[in-house]
Amino acid sequence: MGQRTAIRAAVRQAGQYDLVELLRLRALLFDELTDSFFNPGPAEDGWLDALAVVLTEQLTSDSVRILVVDAEGGRLAACGIGVVEQRLPGPHLLNGRIGQVIGVVTDPAHRRRGHSRAIMRELLDWFREREVSRVDLYASAEGEPLYRDLGFTDHPDPALYWRP
Secondary structure, eight states: HHHHHHHHHHHOOOGGGGHHHHHHHHHHHHHHHOOOOTSSSSSSHHHHHHHHHHHHHHHTTTEEEEEEEEGGGGGGEEEEEEEEEEOOTTTTTOEEEEEEEEEEEEOOGGGGSSSSHHHHHHHHHHHHHOSEEEEOOOTTTTTHHHHHHOOOOSSSSSSOOOOO
16 A cells, blocks of 8 residues: 555656656557557657647646656656546536546556556546546557556447548
């Protein structure tokens, strides 16, 4: 229990000075994905420039929470992003607020130490404070056991996508 508390206390909200490390961790996330949808193969790094612009804006947004765990030398061990989206209310979504967890990633040198779990617990608390009706995420095979342990289940909606 003491170790979890210590790790959880190490989670903090990201600041502008974390931008370079956030970009590094996000790139690492996509480098490790073998699915052609998320990682279509060799590509230009222009997406990192676009990501830097969006992350800079979102670091101060009330509807986005970017959490990190520090490592030595000014680097980040892990990060995770939560977004609250306002949709139309319905019988299955009473207030229309949906949370989305985006890209929880831990640097390989810092894995298996509870960083992702600590970030997820903080994000779930943040979602509760914002009274979201549901939290969605996409899980890697490695991350799925953690998310299921935290109470995530199979999504009842069929997932489809379209690209213009």
